[in-house]
Amino acid sequence: MAKPVLLFLLSLVVTSHATCPRDSNNVRNQENQIHLLRPITGAAGRNIPEIDCLSWRLAVETYNLRNWGMLPSSCEDYVGHYMLGKQYRKDCEAVADVAIEYAKSLKLSGNGKEIWVFDIDETTLSNLPYYARSDVQFGALPYNATRFDEWVATGDAPAVPAVLRLYKTVLALGIKPVFLSGTKEKLRQSRISNLNKAGYRKWEKLILKGQNEPHSSVEYKSNKRTELVEAGYIIVGNIGDQWSDLIGTNVGNRTFKVPDPMYFIS
Numbered sequence: 001m002a003k004p005v006l007l008f009l010l011s012l013v014v015t016s017h018a019t020c021p022r023d024s025n026n027v028r029n030q031e032n033q034i035h036l037l038r039p040i041t042g043a044a045g046r047n048i049p050e051i052d053c054l055s056w057r058l059a060v061e062t063y064n065l066r067n068w069g070m071l072p073s074s075c076e077d078y079v080g081h082y083m084l085g086k087q088y089r090k091d092c093e094a095v096a097d098v099a100i101e102y103a104k105s106l107k108l109s110g111n112g113k114e115i116w117v118f119d120i121d122e123t124t125l126s127n128l129p130y131y132a133r134s135d136v137q138f139g140a141l142p143y144n145a146t147r148f149d150e151w152v153a154t155g156d157a158p159a160v161p162a163v164l165r166l167y168k169t170v171l172a173l174g175i176k177p178v179f180l181s182g183t184k185e186k187l188r189q190s191r192i193s194n195l196n197k198a199g200y201r202k203w204e205k206l207i208l209k210g211q212n213e214p215h216s217s218v219e220y221k222s223n224k225r226t227e228l229v230e231a232g233y234i235i236v237g238n239i240g241d242q243w244s245d246l247i248g249t250n251v252g253n254r255t256f257k258v259p260d261p262m263y264f265i266s
């Protein structure tokens with residue numbers, strides 16, 4: 001599901017530079033709502049070298065940099081190339097490889113209480129078709145909740161292939177998946193159909209955010225995990241794209257972080 005979408009986006013980015021005159025680029029850009037990326041090298045008028053964006057991404061992924069709000073606009077091209085190119089997918093596959101190795105090494109009790117917590121956005125499902133739009137620009141434009149919710153309501157987000165592979169392994173091992181997401185409760189039906197469409201068809205729980213939950217994701221997710229533990233579940237694994245998915249209380253026996261240089265959620 002995801003690969004054709006991403007390859008389509010990528011091929012648009014690659015071929016449009018080489019073959020299309022400026023005007024047809026613009027037409028195509030509007031029709032497909034895909035922001036065209038400028039080449040990484042020779043970005044005229046930009047004096048911030050690419051390496052700064054690589055260092056910036058490392059700082060983001062290691063949680064050295066926090067509460068960064070919006071992607072620096074000078075790194076929009078870099079992040080766009082990273083997300084649409086091979087590296088992002090390779091990095092996700094590498095995370096899934098270690099997570100799968102760990103899951104397979106577990107001695108399960110057989111009592112059906114072992115669970116694996118999956119975040120949804122940019123972990124289970126990819127919003128890349130949304131983030132690549134010209135009115136979003138990989139997070140270089142301010143977040144617009146209305147616009148994002150409209151996208152979520154379409155139920156068209158593809159799976160992150162590596163995480164779908166982890167999910168299938170976890171299920172086959174007898175560990176029950178629990179989805180824990182900051183998605184609003186009112187979008188439950190869209191999320192269910194989206195998960196099904198993307199290949200996630202079974203779960204123990206799908207926890208979405210009700211109206212009276214704490215604003216902080218760390219607090220919200222910690223509370224929900226605590227409820228799971230109090231109900232007798234053992235969180236053997238936990239995977240997310242945000243540090244706020246993986247810190248707080250009852251984070252689980254092991255946590256796994258997939259990359260996300262597009263936005264920060266505290």
Ligand SMILES: *[C@@H]1O[C@H](CO)[C@@H](O)[C@H](O)[C@H]1NC(C)=O
Pocket residue numbers: 144145146147
């Ligand atoms: C947010 O998105 C909605 C829906 O696309 C749009 O109508 C609105 O103008 C946007 N708000 C801002 C501040 O850009």
Ligand SMILES: *[C@@H]1O[C@H](CO)[C@@H](O)[C@H](O)[C@H]1NC(C)=O
Pocket residue numbers: 234235236252253
């Ligand atoms: C997982 O964590 C629980 C709760 O902290 C602990 O009781 C259990 O021994 C841990 N299991 C493994 C395999 O480390």
Ligand SMILES: [Mg+2]
Pocket residue numbers: 119120121122123240241242
């Ligand atoms: Mg997420």
